[in-house]
Amino acid sequence: MSPQTTVFLLAGNRLLREALSRILKTKSDISVAGTAPYSPQAIQQIAESNCQILLLDSVTSAASDFQFVRRVIEVVPGLKVIMIGMDENEEAFLSAVRAGVFGYVLKDASATDVVAAVRAVAQDEAVCPPRLCLSLFKLVCSDSTALPTLRIRYKLGLTRRQQQLVPLIAQGLTNKEIAMRLNLSEQTVKNHIHRMLQRVGADDRLAVVEMVREQGVFV
Amino acid sequence: MEKLIRVVVANQPRLMRELVLATISEQPDIEIVGEVQDEADIRRVVEEKKPDFLIIALDEPGERPRLCDSLLCQFPDMKILALAPERNSSVFYWASLDIHSNRVEASEEGILDALRGKAQFPRRYR
Numbered sequence: 001m002s003p004q005t006t007v008f009l010l011a012g013n014r015l016l017r018e019a020l021s022r023i024l025k026t027k028s029d030i031s032v033a034g035t036a037p038y039s040p041q042a043i044q045q046i047a048e049s050n051c052q053i054l055l056l057d058s059v060t061s062a063a064s065d066f067q068f069v070r071r072v073i074e075v076v077p078g079l080k081v082i083m084i085g086m087d088e089n090e091e092a093f094l095s096a097v098r099a100g101v102f103g104y105v106l107k108d109a110s111a112t113d114v115v116a117a118v119r120a121v122a123q124d125e126a127v128c129p130p131r132l133c134l135s136l137f138k139l140v141c142s143d144s145t146a147l148p149t150l151r152i153r154y155k156l157g158l159t160r161r162q163q164q165l166v167p168l169i170a171q172g173l174t175n176k177e178i179a180m181r182l183n184l185s186e187q188t189v190k191n192h193i194h195r196m197l198q199r200v201g202a203d204d205r206l207a208v209v210e211m212v213r214e215q216g217v218f219v
Numbered sequence: 220m221e222k223l224i225r226v227v228v229a230n231q232p233r234l235m236r237e238l239v240l241a242t243i244s245e246q247p248d249i250e251i252v253g254e255v256q257d258e259a260d261i262r263r264v265v266e267e268k269k270p271d272f273l274i275i276a277l278d279e280p281g282e283r284p285r286l287c288d289s290l291l292c293q294f295p296d297m298k299i300l301a302l303a304p305e306r307n308s309s310v311f312y313w314a315s316l317d318i319h320s321n322r323v324e325a326s327e328e329g330i331l332d333a334l335r336g337k338a339q340f341p342r343r344y345r
Contacts, residue, residue, distance in 0.1 A: 019238035
């Protein structure tokens with residue numbers, strides 16, 4: 001018989017806690033180590049429960065801008081966090097991934113999907129909706145275009161994000177296209193470029209590309 | 220034999236709807252006569268099934284769900300239980316000359332008590 005996966009359910013909505021834990025308890029391979037609403041003592045409760053997986057609702061995570069997730073993972077080493085009831089929002093998803101979650105389950109998922117996510121994460125898999133998985137691929141891809149950081153930062157004073165923009169500008173992409181590549185808003189890209197021009201004292205965006213090339217970096 | 224309490228479950232999102240269904244489907248005195256996945260179908264299903272209770276989502280805290288008024292005008296014998304999935308609250312609406320509402324504990328017990336007419340209503344407001 002395979003060992004049970006122990007789960008702690010942290011959710012503000014009592015009905016969700018009661019009904020979901022009842023469904024989880026009907027599964028022979030899953031045991032519920034505890035349920036609670038968010039409180040300052042929540043991390044201690046989770047740590048003391050010796051759970052392997054934390055199921056966390058969207059309200060708790062969003063309210064703390066995922067700081068709670070970072071903190072609980074820090075305090076409870078080895079804990080795997082699955083977010084449930086989430087919006088299909090790229091920014092929130094990427095923030096959750098950066099915070100260290102293993103699973104991201106949307107609000108239109110079924111209870112069966114939540115159970116499947118618990119089983120998958122228990123087997124060292126990650127769970128995320130395919131459409132959001134694409135944004136993760138795009139992000140990793142855009143990171144790979146980053147320039148040699150130290151030299152450019154030292155010579156031109158460009159931040160890591162500004163350095164990411166240079167090869168994309170060199171490719172002739174518009175702000176909108178760059179925004180899509182980097183999962184940013186168009187306005188954010190515009191602001192980054194504006195600050196970058198000010199920083200290096202360039203008149204236009206292509207001049208920045210030339211200045212980077214003059215540093216011996218091929219873009 | 221005592222008459223079963225007839226319920227249509229139409230609340231969103233899907234996970235909460237399934238949890239509500241799981242909560243009430245095991246009750247011997249409650250019958251789920253319909254499940255609505257799309258809010259646009261609520262009126263049709265209510266007309267067809269004539270439930271005692273309709274469970275829907277509470278869109279905004281402190282605001283009566285958009286559908287409530289017209290549904291309760293058309294079906295004054297029906298009661299509506301509106302659940303707020305992201306908050307720990309639910310509200311019970313019914314029509315009696317006017318539309319009334321009261322908060323219900325957002326728990327399995329609270330919802331079952333409301334459906335069975337046992338809910339404690341601490342305060343009444345429109």
